[in-house]
Amino acid sequence: MASAKEILQLDLYALLGVEEKATEKEIKKAYRQRALSCHPDKNPDNPKAAELFHQLSQALEVLTDAAARAAYDKVRAAKKQAEERTRRLDDKRKKIKLDLEARERQAEEDSQKVEEFKVSRTLEEEIARLREEGSRQLQEEQRLIREQIQREREGRLHTHSGTFLLLPCEIIHCIFPFLFQLKWKCKKDDDTNGGYSQDFLQRLLQKYGDVLNIVISSKKKGSAVVEFATVRAAELACKNEVGLTENPLKIVWLEGQPEAAPTAPSHMTPGMFTPSQNPLSSERDYESLVLMRMRQAAERQRLIEQMQKEDEEET
Numbered sequence: 001m002a003s004a005k006e007i008l009q010l011d012l013y014a015l016l017g018v019e020e021k022a023t024e025k026e027i028k029k030a031y032r033q034r035a036l037s038c039h040p041d042k043n044p045d046n047p048k049a050a051e052l053f054h055q056l057s058q059a060l061e062v063l064t065d066a067a068a069r070a071a072y073d074k075v076r077a078a079k080k081q082a083e084e085r086t087r088r089l090d091d092k093r094k095k096i097k098l099d100l101e102a103r104e105r106q107a108e109e110d111s112q113k114v115e116e117f118k119v120s121r122t123l124e125e126e127i128a129r130l131r132e133e134g135s136r137q138l139q140e141e142q143r144l145i146r147e148q149i150q151r152e153r154e155g156r157l158h159t160h161s162g163t164f165l166l167l168p169c170e171i172i173h174c175i176f177p178f179l180f181q182l183k184w185k186c187k188k189d190d191d192t193n194g195g196y197s198q199d200f201l202q203r204l205l206q207k208y209g210d211v212l213n214i215v216i217s218s219k220k221k222g223s224a225v226v227e228f229a230t231v232r233a234a235e236l237a238c239k240n241e242v243g244l245t246e247n248p249l250k251i252v253w254l255e256g257q258p259e260a261a262p263t264a265p266s267h268m269t270p271g272m273f274t275p276s277q278n279p280l281s282s283e284r285d286y287e288s289l290v291l292m293r294m295r296q297a298a299e300r301q302r303l304i305e306q307m308q309k310e311d312e313e314e315t
Contacts, residue, residue: 008075012059020073024064031060146210149230178234178256179227179303184249186222194222194247201226205241209233215304225304231258255303 013020016030035056036042043049062068182201186194198214201224205211210229217223228234234256243249 007058007062007072008079010055010059011076012063012072015055015059016063022063027060027063031056142207149209178229178231179225179254180234180238181252181254182224182226182243182249183252184222184243184247186247188221190221195244196222196224196247196249204243205237208236208241213304225254227304231256 013022016022016027016034018026018030022030035053038049038052038056040050040053062072182196184194184196186196193216196216198216201214201216202211205214205226205228208228209232211226211233212229213225213227215225226237228237235258238251238253241249241251
């Protein structure tokens with residue numbers, strides 16, 4: 001008979017194909033069926049058949065002896081318990097390992113998120129800085145341009161040898177203010193006035209030129225009147241400005257929209273106005289021009305107030 005160690009390496013019940021609670025009669029019956037199929041006399045050329053027949057014989061001897069079977073069952077049960085403990089321990093170790101790996105991955109992801117947040121915040125700060133600096137630079141450039149235009153205007157507006165020089169746009173502005181009306185969608189209970197405030201409109205429009213007046217209707221939301229210093233600035237704003245993408249502006253000329261200018265005589269310089277060759281006459285013309293401008297300023301203010309009143313009456 002084989003040693004106990006060799007027998008414990010075998011699952012005797014599985015070898016015979018019976019349950020652990022099988023009776024002695026069931027064990028013997030199973031033995032006969034299996035032993036017949038692997039008997040060495042029936043399988044002379046199969047060495048494994050002889051080995052299997054020997055193992056079946058050992059299983060029969062142990063399982064048909066009450067004491068031997070009890071001892072085998074006890075050792076077999078202890079072995080199963082040990083295997084179960086090992087399995088549970090392996091599962092626990094596996095879970096610990098998986099948890100550890102998960103925490104490491106989470107920590108790595110959190111670290112990446114923190115780093116991405118820092119990088120994103122740095123980028124946003126840099127963009128904000130560039131936008132602010134760019135806005136300051138743009139405002140400074142626009143200021144310099146306006147100053148240059150003002151110097152050129154003052155240089156051209158003087159009396160010299162009885163000739164009074166005046167820019168065409170100034171001649172027009174003496175007669176008509178460059179006024180247009182802005183309209184946009186706005187609900188009555190909207191405290192933001194549709195996103196358009198006095199300061200916002202000033203920043204929005206000053207890139208086209210000097211803005212003399214911006215009057216936002218206090219009662220009719222979504223409406224404002226704007227006056228530009230030059231016709232060029234007013235034309236650029238009307239042609240190009242759209243306002244907020246989500247709430248665009250509608251721009252309508254009110255006063256001062258230029259018409260096609262007639263061709264000047266060949267002997268006259270564009271922008272030259274010669275009411276008289278007499279210096280005294282030029283001085284009078286200049287005084288008249290100043291008075292006209294003063295009257296026009298008052299008229300513009302009256303016109304703005306009238307349009308405001310009409311807007312309020314419409315509501």
